[in-house]
Amino acid sequence: MANKAAPDSTRRSERSRRAIFDAALALVGEVGYEKLTIEGIASRAGVGKQTIYRWWPSKAAVLLDAFTVDADEDYAAGLPDTGDLAADLKFVLRATADEFNDPAFQAPYRALAVAGANDEEVSRTFVARLLEPGIRVYTERLRAAQEAGEVAEGIDVRIAAEMVLSPFSQRWLMRTGELTYDFVDTLVDQVLRGLRPRG
Incomplete structure (x- = not known):
């Protein structure tokens, strides 16, 4: 048998x-x-x-x-680099706005924000798996732009990445306004205005 x-x-x-x-x-x-x-x-x-x-x-x-099960794959490719920093950031943030406006995405993300506020371990893990990799890919793209002369020397690109991402997250989390393409484009333009080389 x-x-x-x-x-x-x-x-x-x-x-x-x-x-x-x-x-x-x-x-x-x-x-x-x-x-x-x-x-x-x-x-x-x-x-x-x-x-x-x-x-x-x-x-x-x-x-x-x-x-977060597929988070590593989501960030593996990094941000696009067409040589136009503003266009690349707007492209990615518009897609991110679409994702954040999707009810299927909103429910678990908001739930984890609540859970993380009350559970330090959940918060640390969420930051390590999702937020830090997200900040890292923006930081890498901004560093490449700095090396190409699109961002001024001496700019802390990690802080610059947070300058882009924090208003986006705050608006969504606190519901202070809609995540629209106009908002995303204006956010990128205003942040980059402060990051460009002078003269």
Whole structure:
């Protein structure tokens, strides 16, 4: 009698993880973070809640992994470099505005902002996985522009990157205005006005 191959536990675990991630992201959009529960995630994913607790200590940890699982791939290519810094920043920030205006993106991101405000470990992990890589790719693009003479010597490009990203994030997080293409273009133009070489 032919031997049957043993089930691949690695593939089964990966399927379960993906099902849990999909469930967490869907549910936080449907019921909000306050009503999101491990039990609800487990039920939607078709796994036992003990499976979730074996891998994550809390719903915030599940949501954080679900939201950042592909973050490395998103940042791997860096920002475009066409030789026109303003055009490149506007192109990327317009696409980012579209993403931030998508309800499927908003729900988990806002939930993690709330969770991070109350949980230092969640906050540190969120910054390390998502915010820092984002700042890094902007910093690298601005450094290339500095080397090309588009940004003045002596400018701290890390701070310059934060000058671009912080008003964008603040407007979205605090709902002080809409993330429109006009806002993005004006933001880039005004920041770069202060970064350009003089004379």
